[in-house]
Amino acid sequence: MFVGKIIGTVVATRKDPKLEGRKLLIVRPLDEHMAAAKNDYLVAVDTVSAGYHEQVLVVQGSSARMAFGMKDCPVDSAIIGIVDSFVIEDIPGESG
Amino acid sequence: MFVGKIIGTVVATRKDPKLEGRKLLIVRPLDEHMAAAKNDYLVAVDTVSAGYHEQVLVVQGSSARMAFGMKDCPVDSAIIGIVDSFVIEDIPGESG
Amino acid sequence: MFVGKIIGTVVATRKDPKLEGRKLLIVRPLDEHMAAAKNDYLVAVDTVSAGYHEQVLVVQGSSARMAFGMKDCPVDSAIIGIVDSFVIEDIPGESG
Amino acid sequence: MFVGKIIGTVVATRKDPKLEGRKLLIVRPLDEHMAAAKNDYLVAVDTVSAGYHEQVLVVQGSSARMAFGMKDCPVDSAIIGIVDSFVIEDIPGESG
Amino acid sequence: MFVGKIIGTVVATRKDPKLEGRKLLIVRPLDEHMAAAKNDYLVAVDTVSAGYHEQVLVVQGSSARMAFGMKDCPVDSAIIGIVDSFVIEDIPGESG
Known part of the structure; x- marks a missing residue:
């Protein structure tokens, strides 16, 4: 997911x-700093009543059809969550 | 989809x-400005009687077989809609 | 497909x-001019008795298993057609 | 997997x-030296009680739904193992 | 496959x-000259008792679960053959 x-x-x-x-x-x-990574987009079906500019969790591929109400639908991307927090605790400079 | x-x-x-x-x-x-992003293409099966130069919605992967009439067909891309409007309300300069 | x-x-x-x-x-x-786009390749199973240097239609992913005789086979790419014509009627310079 | x-x-x-x-x-x-290859990320569901900074094995696509407890879930990436060792015995300079 | x-x-x-x-x-x-194309790797499950440095055929995606003994396993890449020969008969300089 992303x-x-x-x-x-x-x-x-x-x-x-x-x-x-x-x-x-x-x-x-969005990249890991929650900034737009590039001028890229995809079209996803909404399954959680998401709103404009909200940060959302997106699932792709056949698993998009496992989202609520999407069984057997011709969709390859679905919004399955509204992101409340996205926290990275990586240690900069540490390899691996 | 794209x-x-x-x-x-x-x-x-x-x-x-x-x-x-x-x-x-x-x-x-097409990119987000509805211009051709690059010299790229794919071959998709038409399921909505799309016409030349129309802007269409394309689904990929196993979900292409969920498109109308495509059950069990060896297709990985299907045209599933004619795009009437594609509107972006992003706020330039705003991160995230 | 490509x-x-x-x-x-x-x-x-x-x-x-x-x-x-x-x-x-x-x-x-092949790119849209039917020239080799890059030094790239993939291995595909043949289901239409294709011959050397022929231009073929290739399906990828789980849909490769929908090709004739490929049910439940461990293949992710299948040749499913011999291309007779590939015609682009794009209008150069026209955006979108 | 990666x-x-x-x-x-x-x-x-x-x-x-x-x-x-x-x-x-x-x-x-992580790249083959177990260093972060790039500023990239994905969101995966945990199925092995993985901890922070652990090196993990990730499966993608529909197979993520084969991970323990994930049947029919809308997930396209799952953590399915904690990596104990990752050993490469490639011979540098040897082609192929 | 690749x-x-x-x-x-x-x-x-x-x-x-x-x-x-x-x-x-x-x-x-490996690239088409059977040389390592780039510093890239993936983790695949072995289903043909492959050995170190052998050239192998790899299937990806849900079709990896069609490999021998892999039914319902959380794997997205499987080694399904040992490559005996890989012969390209492309004619250099010929477009398309």
């Missing part, structure tokens, strides 16, 4: 029937 | 029986 | 029992 | 019901 | 129960 920030929305009127009523959000991956 | 633009077609007469009658389109990934 | 060119063969006498009798080909990915 | 080092924790109060009670750890991939 | 060379071993005493008794090897990917 942590991203919600930065937008995708609207598609004509779409797969299983996507009806799903909220498709644009997520920008 | 958003791409349809830029061409692949024709393969000799192919897996499960691909008979499927439309195989060439999709170029 | 389009590649067959450039060689891998022979492995000692191998997984489910690979017995399978033809393992070396495939070089 | 070897990484645990460098932090993610807390998400609002999350997928199947993630309740799971420990979500931040893992930094 | 071809790699076995360069080491990973030992993990505390690990997922399904990994008990499995041999975890460090594999370095």
